[in-house]
Amino acid sequence: MLRKQELRSAETRRDILSAAGALFAKRGFDAVTMREIAGKAGCSHTTIYIHFKDKEALLHALSMPSLQELKQRMESILLHHDLSPEERLKGISREFIHFCLQNRTMYTIFFEAKSVRVDEERPALPINQLRNGLFRLLQQALQDCLDRQRGDLLLTSARIFFFTIHGIVGTYTYSEETPEALMDRLSSTFDEAVDVLLLGFRQQTVLRQQTIQGGTIL
Template sequence: MGIQERRTRQKENLRQEILDAAREMFVEEGYDSVSMRKIAERIEYSPTTIYLHFKDKADLFNQLCEETFAKLAERLGALQRRHTDDPLAYLREGLRVYIDFGLKHPNHYTVAFILHPQESCDYNFEDSIGKRAFDYLRTAVMVCVEMKKFRHLDVDTTAQALWAAVHGVTALLIVHTDFPFVAKNRLIDHTIDTMIRGLQS
């Protein structure tokens, strides 16, 4: 490995270390209680080092969200390629993949979908990886309507309603661990089945 390649890898590793520490601290303490200085102390670097990678705390937060959206979009994209001839099967499995992703990566999910910073983070959804992830869901709904798997519905309203449902289940299972939920898989499957049946022709 050459010197330049080694430096590039070290820079990437440090950037990831900053992201991982910030994510953990945002979940533990809340966005507004965490400063760039605190993050620097956690990883034992100077605050100046963090500013070499991120413009400010809002930029760091947005990059954490984009990292999570990219991981989710990758899974949904791979699933879509396996279900090119059956959009309904893709939609059903995609909703399950979304929930499973959140439950497997609760800190990622909490930062991207549950935390609500008081300050504006200027997140541009239209140009984001988050929109790409959501578009997998929207496209699946659109194709189901076009193929008459669903009755005639407004695509945007339906996609957002489906997202609201699976987000609700995911967030509740992450946040309210002391609630006496029924068996997790039964709750998830019932939620998805109820939503899908309500949309079918």
């Protein structure tokens, strides 16, 4: 059945999403106004509120698909078994960093501020599941490199690893350089960070086992 109304509604919704996506990406969430989005989408700013609860809901609707895509890309790297575990971890990390820098205007919302409020509305909101899924992917890639680490020790290592990745993104989120320029200039530093962390984690495991085997009492 051809329902003209539904078609028009869906088209308006798409127009709003694509307009908002372009504007957010270029100028950031706060700097873009609802009226601006409406203007670019070719409708009244009130119409946006028919399709989305508020400005933030618009951002979330916009961010879900790209987060999904990121997750898929990270998953596919994790399955590349012709790569070494270390190369997989570096690839996943680079992918994550690159994505966050590309979507830098939304990153803070994905991973920080607004998750609390969202939690109130729906405890197991998809975006939070996605976020946890991304962390688990990093953790998995890390475990492949550290097969002697499990349980709490692995979780702590994954946390520390995440801190570093998160800090990289945070450091360059507000840079003027394009994501590609940043990745070109810094990807070797990022790889080195992964190397250092892996060396540290492994050395730490060795030290712990020595402590246990050596039976240090004091």
